[in-house]
Amino acid sequence: MTTTRILVTGGAGFIGSHYVRTLLSPGGPGHVTATVLDKLTYAGNPANLDQVRDHPRFAFVRGDICDPALVAELMADHDQVVHFAAESHVDRSIGSGAEFVRTNVVGTQTLVDAAHRAGVQTFLHVSTDEVYGSIDKGSWPESHPLRPSSPYSATKAAGDLIALSHHHTHGLDVRVTRGSNTYGHHQFPEKVIPLFITNLLDGRKVPLYGDGGNVREWLHVDDHVRGIELVRTEGSPGEVYNIGGGTELTNKELTGLLLETCGADWDSSVHHVTDRKGHDRRYSLDCTKIRTELGYRPRTGFATGLAQTVRWYRDNRDWWEPLTRRPAFTTGPAGPRALPGLSTEEAMT
Numbered sequence: 001m002t003t004t005r006i007l008v009t010g011g012a013g014f015i016g017s018h019y020v021r022t023l024l025s026p027g028g029p030g031h032v033t034a035t036v037l038d039k040l041t042y043a044g045n046p047a048n049l050d051q052v053r054d055h056p057r058f059a060f061v062r063g064d065i066c067d068p069a070l071v072a073e074l075m076a077d078h079d080q081v082v083h084f085a086a087e088s089h090v091d092r093s094i095g096s097g098a099e100f101v102r103t104n105v106v107g108t109q110t111l112v113d114a115a116h117r118a119g120v121q122t123f124l125h126v127s128t129d130e131v132y133g134s135i136d137k138g139s140w141p142e143s144h145p146l147r148p149s150s151p152y153s154a155t156k157a158a159g160d161l162i163a164l165s166h167h168h169t170h171g172l173d174v175r176v177t178r179g180s181n182t183y184g185h186h187q188f189p190e191k192v193i194p195l196f197i198t199n200l201l202d203g204r205k206v207p208l209y210g211d212g213g214n215v216r217e218w219l220h221v222d223d224h225v226r227g228i229e230l231v232r233t234e235g236s237p238g239e240v241y242n243i244g245g246g247t248e249l250t251n252k253e254l255t256g257l258l259l260e261t262c263g264a265d266w267d268s269s270v271h272h273v274t275d276r277k278g279h280d281r282r283y284s285l286d287c288t289k290i291r292t293e294l295g296y297r298p299r300t301g302f303a304t305g306l307a308q309t310v311r312w313y314r315d316n317r318d319w320w321e322p323l324t325r326r327p328a329f330t331t332g333p334a335g336p337r338a339l340p341g342l343s344t345e346e347a348m349t
Contacts, residue, residue: 001031007078009065009111010044010085011036014187015126015179017048019082019225024052029233033057037074038085039064043188047319065107068114075111075118082124082232083111086159088152097151104155105162112166112174122173123163124232129180129217129242129283131157139286142178142240149280164238173237177228180244180285184221184305185312189320193306196255197313198320200262205271212252215282219245220300230294241294244285247302257303261310 006023010016011034020034034052038044040062052058063070065085075081085107087100108125115123132140133147146161148154160176167174183193196206227243235241249257259269290296313320 004029004032004080005035005078006032007035007037007074007081009037009081009083011060012038012040012044012046012048013084014043014048014184014191015182015221015224016082016084017045017186018184018221019084019228020049020058021051022225022229024055024058033059035059035061035074035078037061037063037065037071043088043190045186045188045323048186066102066110068110071110071114072118075114075120078118078120080122080124080232081111081115081120082126082228083108083163084126086126086156088128097155100151100155104152105158108159109162112163112172116166116170116172120172122175122232122237123166124228124235125160125163125174125176126228127160127176127178128153128156129178129244129285130280131160131178132283134280135282135284139244139284140242141286142242142289160240164240167238175231175235175237176240177231178240178242178285179224179227180217180219180242180283182219182221182224182245184309185316186319187221189324192251192254193258193309194313194320196258197262197310198324200258200264200269201314201317205269206255206258207271207273208251208255209273209276209279212250212255213281214251214279215248215284216251216254217244217284218247218249218254218302219243219298220302220305222300222305223298226299227290227296230290230296234294236293241290242285242287243290243296244287245298245302246287248284249302257306258310261306 008016008020011020020036022028023032023034065071087103112123130153131146131148132144133149146157148157163174166172187194189195189198199206223245224243231241255270259266
């Protein structure tokens, strides 16, 4: 079988690294190589790739997706692209959106333009449910108009449209996935679930925005990566696929489950904070398309996945403790370790 050479952008991040580890695992496709292109910004962690670092079908390139010369050179040697690289923290985008425009818009344009020029077979753009905005009732199908509410989601929506335009204009095989809030091991601890877990394990309080009534749909990283791989291998050019986990919870409900799983109590462990600007009330994905066309179903129940995630952070302090001591984490715009302005991250938006 012919080997498929895949370029994975942002492959040192949470979902990207899990995708690479899955591709190169004993149960993976076996006929692929994976080259990770990652700038290793604050959320990129080389340790996420330790498991595959010596794999004969793995390569790592430290670099910027906005570097046209580097991107063109890499595209010439690859057959497919799976594009994870993005600035993804809503609180940071509210503080300053410039880097989000650069990475999520200019970076995506740089990649997709080089992919077209190099004759890449497939370009899979990994996006987010946040591009749809808020929905009071029902769920978004892929045909729903894009109405992003934050600088982060606006730049992701722009990236979606830029990538899809290269399919309509140039015939490039572009496929887009829009995933719901994803959780699991190896997630950078500014995100809500690992932020809450690590705070609770350290005896710290956790923040709850507003009345805690904002609703999010949760997806385990195993299921998200499996959905992405289904779209890469079996999806159709020019199409968008929602990938959801099927578990909707208010932020207050999620907080209660995390407190219970970590053995903490509400009164001494929860700190109420002022709601975020422009905070979307509810997200919910209609996943009929990926279920009927590709046979996708989430496999990890939320209770099981949450217990596994808490156990991983409890057992892997050597992975996350150095991250929480970084200046960008402790004193950055989100201030995740400094109450009362403690961020709850985009995943809790």
